[in-house]
Amino acid sequence: xxxxxxxxxxxxxxxxxxxxxxxxxxxxxxxxxxxxxxxxxxxxxxxxxxxxxxxxxxxxxxxxxxxxxxxxxxxxxxxxxxxxxxxxxxxxxxxxxxxxxxxxxxxxxxxxxxxxxxxxxxxxxxxxxxxxxxxxxxxxxxxxxxxxxxxxxxxxxxxxxxxxxxxxxxxxxxxxxxxxxxxxxxxxxxxxxxxxxxxxxxxxxxxxxxxxxxxxxxxxxxxxxxxxxxxxxxxxxxxxx
Amino acid sequence: xxxxxxxxxxxxxxxxxxxxxxxxxxxxxxxxxxxxxxxxxxxxxxxxxxxxxxxxxxxxxxxxxxxxxxxxxxxxxxxxxxxxxxxxxxxxxxxxxxxxxxxxxxxxxxxxxxxxxxxxxxxxxxxxxxxxxxxxxxxxxxxxxxxxxxxxxxxxxxxxxxxxxxxxxxxxxxxxxxxxxxxxxxxxxxxxxxxxxxxxxxxxxxxxxxxxxxxxxxxxxxxxxxxxxxxxxxxxxxxxx
DNA sequence: TCAAGTTGTCTATGATAATAGACAACTTGA
DNA sequence: TCAAGTTGTCTATTATCATAGACAACTTGA
Numbered sequence: 416x417x418x419x420x421x422x423x424x425x426x427x428x429x430x431x432x433x434x435x436x437x438x439x440x441x442x443x444x445x446x447x448x449x450x451x452x453x454x455x456x457x458x459x460x461x462x463x464x465x466x467x468x469x470x471x472x473x474x475x476x477x478x479x480x481x482x483x484x485x486x487x488x489x490x491x492x493x494x495x496x497x498x499x500x501x502x503x504x505x506x507x508x509x510x511x512x513x514x515x516x517x518x519x520x521x522x523x524x525x526x527x528x529x530x531x532x533x534x535x536x537x538x539x540x541x542x543x544x545x546x547x548x549x550x551x552x553x554x555x556x557x558x559x560x561x562x563x564x565x566x567x568x569x570x571x572x573x574x575x576x577x578x579x580x581x582x583x584x585x586x587x588x589x590x591x592x593x594x595x596x597x598x599x600x601x602x603x604x605x606x607x608x609x610x611x612x613x614x615x616x617x618x619x620x621x622x623x624x625x626x627x628x629x630x631x632x633x634x635x636x637x638x639x640x641x642x643x644x645x646x647x648x649x650x651x652x653x654x655x656x
Numbered sequence: 657x658x659x660x661x662x663x664x665x666x667x668x669x670x671x672x673x674x675x676x677x678x679x680x681x682x683x684x685x686x687x688x689x690x691x692x693x694x695x696x697x698x699x700x701x702x703x704x705x706x707x708x709x710x711x712x713x714x715x716x717x718x719x720x721x722x723x724x725x726x727x728x729x730x731x732x733x734x735x736x737x738x739x740x741x742x743x744x745x746x747x748x749x750x751x752x753x754x755x756x757x758x759x760x761x762x763x764x765x766x767x768x769x770x771x772x773x774x775x776x777x778x779x780x781x782x783x784x785x786x787x788x789x790x791x792x793x794x795x796x797x798x799x800x801x802x803x804x805x806x807x808x809x810x811x812x813x814x815x816x817x818x819x820x821x822x823x824x825x826x827x828x829x830x831x832x833x834x835x836x837x838x839x840x841x842x843x844x845x846x847x848x849x850x851x852x853x854x855x856x857x858x859x860x861x862x863x864x865x866x867x868x869x870x871x872x873x874x875x876x877x878x879x880x881x882x883x884x885x886x887x888x889x890x891x892x893x894x895x896x897x
Numbered sequence: 898t899c900a901a902g903t904t905g906t907c908t909a910t911g912a913t914a915a916t917a918g919a920c921a922a923c924t925t926g927a
Numbered sequence: 928t929c930a931a932g933t934t935g936t937c938t939a940t941t942a943t944c945a946t947a948g949a950c951a952a953c954t955t956g957a
Contacts, residue, residue, distance in 0.1 A: 422669070423665060423666040423669025423672070423713070423914095424664060424665050424666070424669065425662075425664040425665070425666070425943090426944075427944080427945085428663070428664025428665065431664070451903065451904090452903080452904070461945080461946085462947070463946095463947095464944095464945070464946070464947085465945060467905085468944085470904095481903095481904060481905090482904075482953090482954080483903075483952065483953050484902085484904060484905095484952070484954035484955080485902095485903060485953080485954050485955075486902095486903060486904080486954090487903090487904080662943075662944095666913090666914065666915090667914075667915065668914075668915085692932075692933065692934090693933080694932095694933090703915060703916045704917095705914095705916070705917085706914085706915060706916080708934085709914085709915090711934095722933095722934060722935090723924080723933085723934075724922065724924080724934045724935060725924035725932085725933050725934060725935095726923080726924050726925075726932095726933060726934080727924090727933060728933090
C-alpha cells in the first residue's frame with residue numbers, strides 16, 4: 416500500500432540502524448528497556464514484523480536481548496579494552512567507570528609444556544602454579560583466564576592470589592614493582608561449556624582468546640596466560656602508531 | 657543459488673555504491689567509459705540485470721550516462737560552487753579550470769511586484785529592466801537566470817549586457833566598482849519546459865532555484881535575480897564558520 | 898488469581914529483488 | 928558492408944521483503 420521509494424536499503428535495516436544510533440548516542444541507555452515492538456512499529460510507520468526483523472538483527476550482534484513477556488533490553492555496551500604495552504585489567508575497567516572485580520576459581524600445580532616453557536624461559540616439565548580466575552566489571556563477567564607462573568619463583572602463588580584477587584598485587588607481593596606486556600596474540604573460538612558457565616554466556620557464543628606474556632623491567636618473563644573474553648562484552652582497541 | 661548473507665542492503669545498491677566510490681576517488685575519470693555491463697557483473701559476481709539496476713540508479717542522479725551500442729560514460733563531475741559573500745560566476749567557473757561564458761537570451765522591461773520592490777528598495781510598480789541569460793562553463797549550460805535592475809538607475813542595461821555578457825562588467829559600466837551578496841535563498845524545483853531547453857536538460861530533472869540580491873559597498877541594493885541551476889551539474893558549498 | 902501488556906510463532910498475500918535467457922537496436926572499427 | 932561488442936527490452940522463475948491477522952507463551956503489577 417504505502418508506496419516506499421526504493422532506496423535499496425531494506426526497511427528492517429533502516430529501523431535497526433535507527434535503534435542502533437539511539438543506543439550509540441545514549442538515547443537508550445545500557446540495561447534499559449526499549450519501547451515495545453508495537454510502539455517502535457508506530458514510530459517508524461512499519462509493520463510489527465519488520466520491527467522484529469530489525470531487533471533480531473541487533474540481538475544477533477548482541478546489542479539487545481529480548482525477554483518474552485517482558486520486553487527488549489539494551490545489552491551493556493562493550494567494554495573498550497585498549498591493548499597497550501602496559502595493560503592492567505583493573506585500570507582499564509576502572510577507567511570505564513566500572514568496578515573491577517576478580518574471583519579465584521581454582522588454583523593448583525602444573526608442569527610446563529613446550530609452549531609455556533618457551534614463553535617463561537623454563538625447561539619443559541618445570542613446576543608451575545596454575546591459576547584460573549574470572550574477572551568482572553561490576554557484576555558482569557568479562558573474561559576467564561588461566562595463568563601460569565614458575566612455582567620456584569612464586570611459591571604459594573595460588574593462595575596469595577585468593578587473598579589479593581589481583582595479578583598486579585600478587586606480583587607486588589613477590590617484589591615485582593612493575594611489569595609490561597611482552598607479546599599478545601589474539602584468536603577467536605566458540606565458548607566451551609565450562610567457560611560458558613563461568614562467563615554466564617549461552618552456548619555457541621564466540622570468545623576472544625588472548626595469549627599473553629608479561630615481563631618485568633629487565634625483560635624477564637613473569638607470567639603467561641590464556642584469557643577467554645566474552646566477545647559481546649569487550650572490544651579490543653589496537654593503538655595505531 | 658549463491659547464498660547471500662542478507663545485509664539488508666540490496667545487491668544493486670551495493671554495486672551502485674561501489675561504482676560511485678570509483679567515480680569519487682577518480683578510478684573512473686569524468687567522460688571516461690565504464691567497463692561493460694557484463695564485465696561489471698563479473699567483477700561484482702552478480703547478474704547483468706542487477707548491474708543495469710545499479711547503473712540506472714546512477715543515471716537517475718546524473719552521475720553516468722548510457723549510450724546504446726557504445727557504452728556507459730561518467731558524466732562530467734559537478735561544478736563546485738561556493739556560496740560566499742563575494743560570489744562571481746566567472747571567478748568560480750574559472751577557478752574550476754573551465755571557461756566561463758554568458759549568453760543573453762532576452763531583455764525587456766518589467767514593473768516591480770512586491771517582492772522585487774522590497775529587495776531593491778523600490779516602490780511597487782517601479783520600472784525595471786529584466787534580463788534573461790544563460791551561463792555556461794565551457795560549452796555546458798550551468799544556469800539560467802532572470803535579473804532585475806532599476807530602470808531609472810541602469811537605463812539601457814539590456815543592450816549593455818548584450819555587449820559585455822557579464823553582470824560584473826555591466827555594473828562597472830555604471831560606475832559600480834564592487835558589490836557583494838546581501839541574501840541568498842535556495843530551493844529546488846522541477847525544470848520547466850523553457851528552462852529545460854535553455855539548459856539542454858531532459859524534462860523532469862531537478863533544478864536548484866536561487867534567489868539572490870547583490871548590494872554595493874554602501875549596502876544599496878543593485879540587482880535581484882532568480883537563477884535556476886541544473887542540479888546535476890553543480891554542487892553548492894556553504895562555508896561553515 | 899487475574900488482567901494487561903509483552904515477545905514468540907504460525908499462516909497468508911502481494912511487492913520487490915535477483916537470477917536467467919533470448920533477442921532487438923545500436924555503435925564501432927576493420 | 929560486416930562482425931563484434933555494446934545497451935535496451937521482453938518473458939519467466941525463485942527468494943526475500945513487507946504487510947496482515949490470529950493466537951500462544953510469558954511477565955508484571957494490581
